[in-house]
Amino acid sequence: MHTTKKQFKKILSYYSDISTLNNIQATLEWDLNVNLPRSGGQGRADQTAYITKLSAEKWQDPTFVELVAEASTLKDQTLEEKAIIRNLQHSLKYYTRIPQALIIEFSRETSLAFMAWNSAKQKNDFSEFSPHLKSIIKLCQTMGDHLTYEKDPYDALLDLYEPGLTTADCKQYFSEIKTPLTSLLKKIVNSKKYNALPEFVNGDIVFSQKKQQELSHFVLKKMGYDFDSGRLDISPHPFTIGLGRQDIRITTMYQSTDFRDSLMASIHEGGHALYEQGVNPEYANTPLDGGVSLGIHESQSRFWENQIGRSPEFIQFITPLLHAFYPELETADSERLSLLFNHVSPGFIRIEADEVTYNLHILIRFELEHALINGKLEVDDLPEAWNTKMKKYLGIIPPTNKQGVLQDVHWSYGSFGYFPTYTLGNLYAGQLHAAIEKETHYTQNLTTGELRTPLGWLRSNIHQHGSVYLPDELIKNATGSTLSTSHYLTYITDKYTRLYNLS
């Protein structure tokens, strides 16, 4: 990246070591999720804690902290230089306000908690995970206190993932979408086209993993995902991770009796990866590399998954492919496949949730996290509180904790404040879709698999900017206005009204 100021040259040179440590950390994390043998947890926890310590020492080095302070006062900063200072100050808040011992303890505890969660989920035994969750919540509360907040301790945690996002913002967004979504859900469930048990995926047909994998590869290539700078693996929870500027990896999961999940997970993670692969290469190893926030990141994955992958137009394009890959589906035309991919039904599992119920799953997690961090809910009461909220918002109660409170990996990572960014992503995606459609009419051309138009638009309006603009600014520059729930609500209402012939 070009800069003429000696302070910024020093900052960039210093930061490239931090970036290398981040990449090493990511490599350990990728391996933990994809390859680690059952007994390898303790060793990995030690390794991760050590890299975390090295990284924290780098961030807390007084020479670096002073350098950033000095550079922040320089006149005539370019847009990029201002963004570098803003991003470093945001991270430094975490490293300079939270004691190093706490950061290390957090890293060690979350590594162990991940192994415990994995085992607890397999055995459907919440008590194996709960002691770890208790200590993680305590650590998060202590962190929140160190980070400081104005109104709500949960605000301090939200800000780590989405700079500036507050509990009040979340409450506002959820209050605007809650009623329209629950009433849309009711209309769908009562419609003539509604079919509680979708055909073809009721367990009678086994879809080979090899075929599923080939289809994921085909669609990812079509999207523009660069396999020379990434790879596709398997993990219990699909994710995207950057191990280096030209090493952006994704994972998916294969269900033997449902061909949809692996494809949609691959497209979703592919959307995340396209964002990372599309950042201006000059920003490599600088504080401007990578996506600007988790909400914007999720908008990219959701846009590819829902606005593209689940659009009736794109499904029309992949229908012949689906028939070729899975001859059992030959009797299903694109309209039936479209309903299958957009099948709405209140279910237990968030990552399998349809577009209409998805944000209600997030709402449940937001309310529970907020109560846990504020000390209004105890971990021992969490499974019951989970089930109560499932009943309230989705009308169903999971028969096991494995399908309930133990389903998500996030709390084992200590990622409190993360879930709301998923809903934010859906809202951003709705707004981006409206803007791209208005400008390019891209949807009609999805029937031919024409994906270069939306990718090109995203490359120039979102991806290339990396972390230069804050989320609000980025969305305003791209779409003409800051985030409003109206675009998302229009999109989802129109789409499902058409699909289910609602009035």
Ligand code: MG
């Ligand atoms: Mg995602």
